[in-house]
Amino acid sequence: MATVLDPAGAPPADERRTTRRTRSTAPGGRRRHIPPLLAISPFYVLFAVFGTFPVLYSLYLSFQDWDGIGDMRFVGFQQYGWLLEDSVFWHSVLNTFEIWFLSTVPMLFLALVLAFLLHSQVRFTGAMRVAYFIPNVTSMVAMTVVFGSVFAQAGLANSALRAIGLDGIGWLSSEWGIKSSVSLMIIWRWVGYNALIFLAGLQAIPTEHFEAARVDGANSWQTLFRVVLPQLRPVVLFAAVTSTINGLQIFTESQVLFQSSDVGTTGGPGQEGMTIVLYLWQKAFKEHQFGYGAAMGWLLFAIIAVFTIINWRLVSGSDRDDDRPRLAGLLRRKGARDGR
Amino acid sequence: MEHRTMSRRRFLGASLGGAGAALPGLAGCGAPSGSASAGTGHLSLWYWKGALSEELLRTARRGVPGVPGLRVQGSQIPDGDIDSKVRTSLAARAYVPDITVANSDNLATFFPDENEFLDLRMLGAESVRDRYLDWKWKSCFTPSGRMIGFPLDAGPTALYYRRDLFREAGLAHEPADVAETIPSWEKFIAAGKTLRAKVPGKPYLVSNIGNVFQQVLLQSPKQFVDADNRFIGDQEHVRRAWDLSVEILRQRLSARITDGTPDFNAALSGGRVATMTTAVWAINGLKDSAPKTSGTWRLTTMPDGPANYGGSYLTLTRYCRDPEAAFAFLTWLLSPANQLKSYQEISLFPTTPAAYAAPAMHRPDPFFGGQQPIDVFGPAAENAPVNYFSPYEETANTPFFQELTNVETLGKNPERAWRDAVNTAETTLTRLGVS
Structure with missing residues (x-):
C-alpha cells in the first residue's frame, strides 16, 4: 500500500x-x-x-510422572520407553486387534445384509429400525451383566450348545472363548447402528438401478453384491473407519465382564480380554500412574491413525467411476443371457 | 478390595454426586476456599451408597447433635467414581469435600500425598483412641506417623461352612468343634479331601483359590511392600499363601469359579461349594445368592486365626472449612452407640468393641441355624493382626492374583506363574521407586 x-x-x-x-x-x-x-x-x-x-x-x-494429586516430575520419553518394553501392553495390543477382527468383519457383513433386507421390507420398517438400533443405546454396564449370565458355564449359550448336542465352551475361561464373547457383545451392539448407516446409503441409490437389476433377472444376492455394494463404497468406507476407531477402543465389555470380586485380575484368565483402553484405565485410574496412561493413549492414537489410513486405502482402493461401466456391462450381459 | 462383591449393585445404584448446590453468603468464615461447601452453612461429605447410615446422615443434615450450629450435607458418589473424583478435586484444589470416605485399600494410596489430609492427632484424636480396635486405629497412620483416617467399619473374617455337608462327611460339624479340629490351613485341606470323598455330591472345598491366597496373606502382618518401600512379595509369607492355594488346586478341591458370577451363585445354591473364607460383609451377598441354603450354614474361626478383610475410613481434607467441628462430627457419627445403629441399619460392622456387647448385636440368625454371628466375628475383630498396606499394594498384588487365576483356569505351571508374577511385580514397582 x-x-x-x-x-x-x-x-x-x-x-x-x-x-x-x-x-x-x-x-x-x-x-x-x-x-x-x-x-x-x-x-x-x-x-x-x-x-x-x-x-x-x-x-x-505423557512426559511426566504423576500420581494424580502431588507434584509432576518431568521424565522425558521414559514412559514411552517403558511402554514399549511392557509385555502386558503388547499382549493387550494383540488382544485388541484379535477382538477387533473377530467383531468388525462379521458385524459389517451382517449389517449390510440387514440393511438390504430392511430396504426391501415393506411392513413395520420403522419398528424394525428402532428394534435394531436399541442395543446401541442400551446401558452397556447393564447389558454386560446380562451377557455375564449368557456366557456363564451353566448359562444360556452353553445350554443352547448342549441342546444341539455340542459340548459347552469355557466362554469366560479360555482364550478364544473370552475373545468370542467380547466380540459377540460388540456385534450385538453395533450391527444395528451400522445397518442404519448402510440403509441410508442404500436409499440414496436410485431405484432405477434396482428395477433394472430386477427386470434383468438378478436375484437378491446378485443385486446386493453386484449392484448395491459398488455404489455403497463411500458408506462402507465410513463404516469401516468408524468401526476401526471404535473397535480399537474396546473397554466396557471387557471391564464389566471380568470385574468380579476376584481381587486384582483384569481382563480375565490369561488377561485374554485385556484391551489397550482397559490396560490404560487400570494403570491410570486404578494404579494412579497417569503419565503411563497418557503415553498409552498416545500410542493408541498412533496405532488407530495408521490403521485408519490402511483401511481407507483398502476400501477406496479402485476408482469408483470404473464401476458404472462394469455395472452396465453386467446388466447388459445378464439381459442378453435372459433374453435368449 | 472388599467392595468388589458389591460394586455391581453399586454401579446400578449410582446416583448424582458432586458438589452440593451453593447457597452464597450464609457462613462467612474465612476458611480455605477450595472446599466444596464454600459459601454454604454446612460441611460437605462424600460417601458411596452403603458406606454410611442414611438415618444418621439425615440427622446430621438438620444439625449434628452436641455440636451447635454444625450441619453436614452428605453427597452420594458412585463407589467406582469416588476415588477419581476426590483425586480430581484435590489436584484442582477446588470443590474438595470437607469430609470423605476412603476404602481400606484406598487409604494407603493417599500416603504419598498425606499432606492433602488433616492430621487427626492435632484435633485431639488420642482422646477417643481407647474406644476403637487397636489394629484399626494403627492402620489410620501413614509411615511418617500422620493420622489421616478415622475408623469407620471393620471386616473381620470367618470360615463359613455347610454344617450339613460336614456332617455327611463324618467331620466335626458344630462351630466350636470345627474350630478345634481345623486349626490350620493344612487341616482345612485335609477336611476338604474328606468332604470330596465322602459326600455323594462331591462338593468342592472352595470356590476358587484366590480367596484362600487373600486370606492367608491377610493373616500376615507383612504384605507386598513394607513401610520402607521395599518389595517383599517374593518372601516366605507370600510364598506360603501361594503354595497353600496351589495345593488346594492340586488336590482338586477348588470349584474354579470366579466369585460374584452366575456360576458362583449356582454353585452356592446347589451345595457344590462347602465353605467360604471371607469377611462379615459377605453375609448379605450369600443370603441373596443362595436363599435356599438358609439354615445349613455355620460360622467358625478361620484356619490359622482371624484377620481383617476390608472396611473403610473417614478422612478430613486440608480444605476442610472447620476442622474442629468436622472432627466432632466424626466422633459423633462413629461413636459406639451410632456404630451400633449403623450395624442395625446397613450391617456396617463396628470398629468399637463396646458395641459388640449390645443385645442388638446378639440376635440369632436363622440363616446360620440360629447361631449369633457376633460370637465369631466379635472375637475375630478383636484379634485381627495389624497389617501394613503400602500405596503400591494393588500394583504389587495384581500380577500375583492374575497368575494364580492363570494357574487355576488355564492350567499354567505354578512355578512359572510364580516367577512371572514376581518379575512383573518387580519391574512395575521399580518404575514407581519401590526397591
Whole structure:
C-alpha cells in the first residue's frame, strides 16, 4: 500500500490519517461477524474446554510422572520407553486387534445384509429400525451383566450348545472363548447402528438401478453384491473407519465382564480380554500412574491413525467411476443371457 | 478390595454426586476456599451408597447433635467414581469435600500425598483412641506417623461352612468343634479331601483359590511392600499363601469359579461349594445368592486365626472449612452407640468393641441355624493382626492374583506363574521407586 501512496517511503500526514481511518473501520466490519460467531461459540468453547484441552494436556502428561494429586516430575520419553518394553501392553495390543477382527468383519457383513433386507421390507420398517438400533443405546454396564449370565458355564449359550448336542465352551475361561464373547457383545451392539448407516446409503441409490437389476433377472444376492455394494463404497468406507476407531477402543465389555470380586485380575484368565483402553484405565485410574496412561493413549492414537489410513486405502482402493461401466456391462450381459 | 462383591449393585445404584448446590453468603468464615461447601452453612461429605447410615446422615443434615450450629450435607458418589473424583478435586484444589470416605485399600494410596489430609492427632484424636480396635486405629497412620483416617467399619473374617455337608462327611460339624479340629490351613485341606470323598455330591472345598491366597496373606502382618518401600512379595509369607492355594488346586478341591458370577451363585445354591473364607460383609451377598441354603450354614474361626478383610475410613481434607467441628462430627457419627445403629441399619460392622456387647448385636440368625454371628466375628475383630498396606499394594498384588487365576483356569505351571508374577511385580514397582 505504501508503494502506491508514496514511493518515497512515509506517506504524507493526511494520507496517513486516511489510512488509519480505513484501518479503523476494519473492526467495525469485523463486528458484523460477532453475532454469528457468538451463536456458534457454545460448541467451540465446550469443545476447547472438554476436547482440545484434555487432548493437549494428556500429551503433556505423557512426559511426566504423576500420581494424580502431588507434584509432576518431568521424565522425558521414559514412559514411552517403558511402554514399549511392557509385555502386558503388547499382549493387550494383540488382544485388541484379535477382538477387533473377530467383531468388525462379521458385524459389517451382517449389517449390510440387514440393511438390504430392511430396504426391501415393506411392513413395520420403522419398528424394525428402532428394534435394531436399541442395543446401541442400551446401558452397556447393564447389558454386560446380562451377557455375564449368557456366557456363564451353566448359562444360556452353553445350554443352547448342549441342546444341539455340542459340548459347552469355557466362554469366560479360555482364550478364544473370552475373545468370542467380547466380540459377540460388540456385534450385538453395533450391527444395528451400522445397518442404519448402510440403509441410508442404500436409499440414496436410485431405484432405477434396482428395477433394472430386477427386470434383468438378478436375484437378491446378485443385486446386493453386484449392484448395491459398488455404489455403497463411500458408506462402507465410513463404516469401516468408524468401526476401526471404535473397535480399537474396546473397554466396557471387557471391564464389566471380568470385574468380579476376584481381587486384582483384569481382563480375565490369561488377561485374554485385556484391551489397550482397559490396560490404560487400570494403570491410570486404578494404579494412579497417569503419565503411563497418557503415553498409552498416545500410542493408541498412533496405532488407530495408521490403521485408519490402511483401511481407507483398502476400501477406496479402485476408482469408483470404473464401476458404472462394469455395472452396465453386467446388466447388459445378464439381459442378453435372459433374453435368449 | 472388599467392595468388589458389591460394586455391581453399586454401579446400578449410582446416583448424582458432586458438589452440593451453593447457597452464597450464609457462613462467612474465612476458611480455605477450595472446599466444596464454600459459601454454604454446612460441611460437605462424600460417601458411596452403603458406606454410611442414611438415618444418621439425615440427622446430621438438620444439625449434628452436641455440636451447635454444625450441619453436614452428605453427597452420594458412585463407589467406582469416588476415588477419581476426590483425586480430581484435590489436584484442582477446588470443590474438595470437607469430609470423605476412603476404602481400606484406598487409604494407603493417599500416603504419598498425606499432606492433602488433616492430621487427626492435632484435633485431639488420642482422646477417643481407647474406644476403637487397636489394629484399626494403627492402620489410620501413614509411615511418617500422620493420622489421616478415622475408623469407620471393620471386616473381620470367618470360615463359613455347610454344617450339613460336614456332617455327611463324618467331620466335626458344630462351630466350636470345627474350630478345634481345623486349626490350620493344612487341616482345612485335609477336611476338604474328606468332604470330596465322602459326600455323594462331591462338593468342592472352595470356590476358587484366590480367596484362600487373600486370606492367608491377610493373616500376615507383612504384605507386598513394607513401610520402607521395599518389595517383599517374593518372601516366605507370600510364598506360603501361594503354595497353600496351589495345593488346594492340586488336590482338586477348588470349584474354579470366579466369585460374584452366575456360576458362583449356582454353585452356592446347589451345595457344590462347602465353605467360604471371607469377611462379615459377605453375609448379605450369600443370603441373596443362595436363599435356599438358609439354615445349613455355620460360622467358625478361620484356619490359622482371624484377620481383617476390608472396611473403610473417614478422612478430613486440608480444605476442610472447620476442622474442629468436622472432627466432632466424626466422633459423633462413629461413636459406639451410632456404630451400633449403623450395624442395625446397613450391617456396617463396628470398629468399637463396646458395641459388640449390645443385645442388638446378639440376635440369632436363622440363616446360620440360629447361631449369633457376633460370637465369631466379635472375637475375630478383636484379634485381627495389624497389617501394613503400602500405596503400591494393588500394583504389587495384581500380577500375583492374575497368575494364580492363570494357574487355576488355564492350567499354567505354578512355578512359572510364580516367577512371572514376581518379575512383573518387580519391574512395575521399580518404575514407581519401590526397591
